[in-house]
Amino acid sequence: MRGTTSGVLSQNKGKQAEIITTLQGIQEQLGINDFSKVISHTLWQKKINTITRTIWENHIFYLQEDSNQFLYPYTKNKSKLTLTAEAAYCLRKFSEYIIQYVKQGCVSHIKPNKQNQLIIRPKDDLESFLFGSNRAKLTKLTPYLIEQQNCRCFYCKKLVTKTSDVDHFIPWKKYPRDITQNLVLSCAACNRRKSDMLTGKLHLERWMQEILPNEERSTCIANQGFISDEACSRRVAEWAYRHADMARSLAWVGRKDYSFIGFF
Numbered sequence: 462m463r464g465t466t467s468g469v470l471s472q473n474k475g476k477q478a479e480i481i482t483t484l485q486g487i488q489e490q491l492g493i494n495d496f497s498k499v500i501s502h503t504l505w506q507k508k509i510n511t512i513t514r515t516i517w518e519n520h521i522f523y524l525q526e527d528s529n530q531f532l533y534p535y536t537k538n539k540s541k542l543t544l545t546a547e548a549a550y551c552l553r554k555f556s557e558y559i560i561q562y563v564k565q566g567c568v569s570h571i572k573p574n575k576q577n578q579l580i581i582r583p584k585d586d587l588e589s590f591l592f593g594s595n596r597a598k599l600t601k602l603t604p605y606l607i608e609q610q611n612c613r614c615f616y617c618k619k620l621v622t623k624t625s626d627v628d629h630f631i632p633w634k635k636y637p638r639d640i641t642q643n644l645v646l647s648c649a650a651c652n653r654r655k656s657d658m659l660t661g662k663l664h665l666e667r668w669m670q671e672i673l674p675n676e677e678r679s680t681c682i683a684n685q686g687f688i689s690d691e692a693c694s695r696r697v698a699e700w701a702y703r704h705a706d707m708a709r710s711l712a713w714v715g716r717k718d719y720s721f722i723g724f725f
């Protein structure tokens with residue numbers, strides 16, 4: 462990652478995780494940087510047993526409580542793992558959400574680690590760096606949203622450009638889905654200040670009046686491969702605001718102003 466100092470991101474505060482150390486050892490031993498070439502080497506086949514054992518004895522064991530084995534029964538037979546029927550069903554049905562929550566959990570674990578502070582700059586998109594980006598998919602909406610919003614930022618009404626950001630009105634952190642009603646075009650300043658917060662009352666009312674019921678808009682975005690669901694978007698917004706209100710969370714009002722939700 463580019464930054465004031467280059468280096469390897471730490472995933473924990475103590476010593477490096479055993480699996481990473483094993484992987485690094487293989488890479489150094491072979492002198493190959495491209496990991497796709499490492500896994501075709503015979504040394505990889507030998508080391509994979511070490512990695513498997515580490516996963517079994519740590520991740521697999523500690524993922525659930527010993528007394529509540531709801532994902533899989535923990536057996537001494539370490540050659541296979543059988544998910545319970547409910548776990549298999551839920552993993553498949555909610556995979557989209559689970560993957561996103563795991564990614565977010567990983568990012569929010571790595572970002573505040575002091576050892577990473579010299580490497581990560583405030584504006585770095587850590588999620589894209591770690592997991593690749595879906596932004597290309599969103600970026601293709603920009604020309605349409607520029608036209609639909611009369612070249613204006615949804616929030617501050619300043620002129621937007623071709624490089625302006627497609628923003629998730631209900632933040633991605635709360636609702637990780639690219640649903641048509643939730644996508645608005647924002648200038649970079651508003652996008653950065655809003656970050657993963659809900660907005661104040663005025664923005665919410667405009668979103669509910671102008672974006673949510675706009676079928677033509679939703680159809681156009683849906684035609685580019687996005688899901689459209691007005692009722693679901695409304696329920697998600699109600700849920701998000703109700704919870705944020707109960708939690709006394711701050712909402713972004715505009716510019717550098719924030720206030721308690723208090724109106725929901």
Ligand SMILES: [Zn+2]
Pocket residue numbers: 614615616617618619647648649650651652
């Ligand atoms: Zn703006």
